[in-house]
Amino acid sequence: DAKTTQPNSMESNEEEPVHLPCNHSTISGTDYIHWYRQLPSQGPEYVIHGLTSNVNNRMASLAIAEDRKSSTLILHRATLRDAAVYYCIREIPEAGTALIFGKGTTLSVSS
Amino acid sequence: NAGVTQTPKFRILKIGQSMTLQCAQDMNHNYMYWYRQDPGMGLKLIYYSVGAGITDKGEVPNGYNVSRSTTEDFPLRLELAAPSQTSVYFCASSYGTGGYTEAFFGQGTRLTVV
Numbered sequence: 001d002a003k004t005t006q007p008n009s010m011e012s013n014e015e016e017p018v019h020l021p022c023n024h025s026t027i028s029g030t031d032y033i034h035w036y037r038q039l040p041s042q043g044p045e046y047v048i049h050g051l052t053s054n055v056n057n058r059m060a061s062l063a064i065a066e067d068r069k070s071s072t073l074i075l076h077r078a079t080l081r082d083a084a085v086y087y088c089i090r091e092i093p094e095a096g097t098a099l100i101f102g103k104g105t106t107l108s109v110s111s
Numbered sequence: 112n113a114g115v116t117q118t119p120k121f122r123i124l125k126i127g128q129s130m131t132l133q134c135a136q137d138m139n140h141n142y143m144y145w146y147r148q149d150p151g152m153g154l155k156l157i158y159y160s161v162g163a164g165i166t167d168k169g170e171v172p173n174g175y176n177v178s179r180s181t182t183e184d185f186p187l188r189l190e191l192a193a194p195s196q197t198s199v200y201f202c203a204s205s206y207g208t209g210g211y212t213e214a215f216f217g218q219g220t221r222l223t224v225v
Contacts, residue, residue, distance in 0.1 A: 036214075043115075043201050043216030044154065087153065098144055098169060099214060101153040 004088045009106045012078045020073040020105055022088030027068050031091050034099060035062065035073045037084040044087065044101075047073065083109045113137050117202050117217035124192040124224045132187040132220050134202030142205045143185040144169075144214065145177065147198040154201060160185055192224045 005023040012018045024033065035047040048055055048062045050071070055062040061074040075082055087104040118133045136143065141162045146154040156169030160179040174196060176188040185204075189196060199221050205214040 043203070043219055044214075045216065046213045049213070098156050098159045100156060100170070101146070103153045 003100070003102050004090055006086075006088050006102065006105045008103070009108065011108045011110065012075075012082075014080060014109055014111045015077050018075040018078045018082070018107065018109075020075075020086050020088075020107065021070065022072070023070045024088070024090050025069045027090055029068070033062070033064060033068075033071050034089040034091070035060070036087045036089060036099075036101075037082075038087070038104070039081075039084045047086070078107075078109045080109050080111060083107055115202055115204055115215050115217035117200075117220050119220060120218065121221050122223070124189075124222065126192060126194065126224060128192050129188070129190050130192070130222075132189070132200055132202075132222075134185045134187065134217060135183050136185075136202075136204040136215070137183065138204060138206070138215065139182060140204035140206050140215075141182065142207070142214075143179065144203045144205075145175070145185070145187045146201045146203065147171065147196075148201060148219075149198050157187065157200075189222075194224050196222065197224045198222060 032049050032051050034049040036044040037047050038044045048060050050062045063072045085104040085106050087101050089099045115136045144159045145157040148154045155171045157175050158177040160166045163182050166177050199219045201216050201219050203214045203216045
């Protein structure tokens with residue numbers, strides 16, 4: 001199965017860290033893990049991606065397990081604007097360069 | 112840079128009508144994609160293109176056609192609209208493959224077929 005597994009929903013309070021988990025147990029050694037998010041009524045936007053080691057950017061951090069079967073997106077201090085659907089996506093080589101989306105995790109942030 | 116531009120933003124079609132959803136990008140990306148998103152669901156890949164003149168089917172291509180005559184444009188054609196094609200359609204583009212597949216999405220076209 002080429003899909004990833006994520007919880008349907010998570011809740012957080014503003015200013016607190018958020019850890020969004022993703023399982024991708026059938027991933028191959030050369031497939032990148034991508035995270036996108038979709039704010040209400042908007043198109044998805046890129047968050048972060050990685051292959052083996054942990055990655056950081058201005059939006060988030062990505063922690064990839066040593067066996068690469070799971071990863072965690074970390075939002076260090078959630079804000080109300082971070083309320084969105086977060087998608088963990090594997091690249092699927094048989095679909096060319098395209099990203100295949102699952103249902104994602106709906107993150108709610110409370111003030 | 113405008114990024115990825117989709118037109119129209121909204122459209123209502125009658126069953127059996129045809130239309131073309133337009134998508135243009137100004138980032139000189141080789142790779143372009145069309146997705147549809149049904150209410151409460153994730154995005155499903157319809158078609159994709161790895162360069163001008165090259166297109167391929169995605170997960171849900173039935174009822175749609177695409178062409179890619181230029182690097183900038185990737186129109187999606189609905190020939191005989193059906194209620195099952197009521198959805199939000201997103202176009203996206205990216206520079207490359209592997210670690211370079213940061214995709215940029217348009218704002219979407221909301222299509223209703225009645």
